[in-house]
Amino acid sequence: MSKIKVLHLIRPAAGGMKKHLLDLVRYTDRKQFEVEVAVPEDCSYKQELRQMEVKILPVSLAGNISPIYDWRAIWYLAHYLKKNKIIILHTHGSKAALVGRMAALFAGTPVVLFTVHNSIFYDHWSRWKKKFMAETEKLLAKKTDKIITVSNQLRRQVVEVEKIPEDKVVTIYNGINLREIDSHASKRKLCKSLGLPPLGRIVGVVARLAPQKGVVYFIKAASLLKEYRANFVVIGDGPLRNELEIKIKKLGLQDRVFLAGYRSDIFRLLPALDIFVLPSLTEGLPLTILEAMAAARPVVATKVGGVPELINQGITGLLVEPGNPGELAGAIAELLENPSRAKELGIAGKKIVSENFCIDSMIEATMKLYKELLNDKGISRGCIN
Secondary structure, three states, rough: OOOOOEEEEEEEOOOHHHHHHHHHHHOOOOOOEEEEEEEEOOOHHHHHHHHHOOOEEEOOOOOOOOOOHHHHHHHHHHHHHHHOOOOOEEEEEEEHHHHHHHHHHHOOOEEEEEOOOOOOOOOOOOOOHHHHHHHHHHHHOOOOOOOEOOHHHHHHHHHHHHHOHHHEEEEEEOEHHHOOOOOOHHHHHHHHOOOOOOOOEEEEEEEEHHHHHOHHHHHHHHOOOOOOEEEEEEOOOOOOOHHHHHHHHHHHOOOOOOEEEOOOOOHHHHOOOOOEEOOOEEEEHHHHHHHHHHHHOOOEOOOOOOOOHHHEEEOEEEEEEOOOHHHHHHHHHHHOHHHHHHHHHHHHHHHHHHHHOEEHHHHHHHHHHHHHHHOOOOOOOOOOO
């Protein structure tokens, strides 16, 4: 009995988008779907895909718009989609969606989806790039069966800013595997592992060191909290590392703020934090905050993207305005001074995640959408319920 062929296409990715893809691939029903993943040649998680016994298609997909290289990728993908009779093309992120959906148009791929993981209208983009992407999206959306957003805020943005019909866009929340969270994580082992002083509470950020993650505001907030006995740690790596190291030295925080680098075992580290902070300037529905809440960590986060859909102010966490280190420091100080309140927020956050944001719900909703679209197209291989 033949299976429905699904090809996922993703640009170079780290953090939440990468984990989302890996989880989606890992838990897709292989009895009904044959999954392949198209990724750049230098993809950092090929080994993880191979361990899942997933076919990998190397494809040149630069992060920025590049007319020559993008057209090569489009024609290459179009040929592959047609030759291998791919039924569902599922793209992740705006760049993969641009290249992949054009290829699907030329190949006549039956079902095309685009998952929006974050705002595609970053403030640092030039006016021409924003306009180009908006106009291009309007055209490609007509040939896209569904646009999936990971939060309702992103859904509103897609509908209102890009003028996409509401029935074309659906929200499927990110989900996490609650079984991965190590509820017995040791703070002593965490300090030793990350090279932190053994004394004091730990206030942590997990983020790629990129401008939109707002880590510089976390560092500035730490400079306002010198009277507290706490260590401030940033887990992650990225292009701003050198700049942030200079900032830490300039503020005299070398013995208080620590850049711990990339770690693949975040779910084992989070439970040992006393406070989790998300200082982002833009987000979709960040997996790190879900993981922190699942570990019953009290959360201080900025009011961006889908974060307010997770955090009920003062009940499941504390929300602050983005780009405001003073307000961020104030919220962190409130939890440092009130451990019992911090514990209450953590317990309430864990309850919300376990009830509404588990990996099973995300996978079930995605598989249901696949099947609905296949039925709408009259596509059946005898294996779709």
